[in-house]
Amino acid sequence: MRTIYSILYINLNTALNERVSIGIVVSNGLENYFKFSATKLSAFKAILNAEKYSLVKSYLKSIEKEVVTNKVTHTTTLFNPKDVKNNWISEPYLAYLSNYSNNIIQFAPPKAIDVDLNDNTFKRIFEKYIFPFSEDTNEAPAFNVHSIVKKQLFPKIEKRVNLEKTLTSKDFENLFAPIEIDFIGVNGIPVAGQTIDFEKKHYYLENDVARFVSLTKAIELEGDYKGKYFVLGREPQKKVDKNHLLWKHIRDTEFLEFVDIAEIGIIEDYLQKNDVRPFFE
Structure with missing residues (x-):
């Protein structure tokens, strides 16, 4: 046949x-x-x-x-x-x-x-x-934005920043709770980036965003200067209204720069162009 x-x-x-x-x-x-x-x-x-x-x-x-x-x-x-x-x-x-x-x-x-x-x-x-x-699997494995960033970006920037650094009040006096940051560096101003999963439950998403914003404020209070702060992630589905609104707010704000994980080369280029170095020795 x-x-x-x-x-x-x-x-x-x-x-x-x-x-x-x-x-x-x-x-x-x-x-x-x-x-x-x-x-x-x-x-x-x-x-x-x-x-x-x-x-x-x-x-x-x-x-x-x-x-x-x-x-x-x-x-x-x-x-x-x-x-x-x-x-x-x-x-x-x-x-x-x-x-x-x-x-x-x-x-x-x-x-x-x-x-x-x-x-x-x-x-x-x-x-x-x-x-x-x-x-292969019958169902697609859970998508993990951090694993994508860790695999595709970290090896390219490891010499210019501190990677996966846990920060506490010993590092920044006004930081009230420890936070693990994806990367942090300096080029006259602090440069930091955090991967955020916009698909997770809204309560946990808000908490992740709030902690990162708190960190940026603590950094700036330390030296009385403004820094460059990246949020790495991807647009959530629009049917998750609260998550999509929060993503849109972060994307449109001037305080944070949202970078889609499909375009993380933007961060590599910025670090190289501005000769960013690790924040901590």
Whole structure:
């Protein structure tokens, strides 16, 4: 029986033809398989804005919900044509979808492969074109903004600032509670940055913001000068009204500079351009 497959890509830049494989649909006309890599999808949170990421996730989930109806293993699911109508999974329609190039999700032209379609062959096809099954998960792991910043920014700025420094009243007299700061340096004025997760519960988010603001005030009272203070994070979903309003306030204020984690090179450039050095010896 003829088996066809079509790879799904996330379109990053149409002009430069930049795209990354995210999932695959495979069919022999009777049985249809579909799976996307939740691990890969999670990584795109640091690249796509919140609206695009939500759109991509919803689109992939909608395909999964339509195609996948009967679990066979923890990682592979099989479509039963007797249970669900999936007439769109055909070579002509997949070819039609591949020509629709304006969507953020793109289908590759369907290709034929000379194999019998079953769980094992689907796994091999998925691993060849998308991601190792053993390293993928059914659900995307929790997104951690601090881990992104620590991995992508810290190695580039470690010689110019103190990293992950716990500050107390011994460091700044007007600091009433200890706080661990992501980085702190000086170039005539203090320079500090803190990663904040705008997706967490509002009470804890407010507390994180308040503590960082308290630190900036304590620093400035120490030397009677104004500093440069960065807040690193990403825009929360608009449906979380209070969190989104707080994010917007921080983004628009002149006292703090918000930097999206997709643009953390801004901080590296600032530290280098202004010859920032560690605050503490």
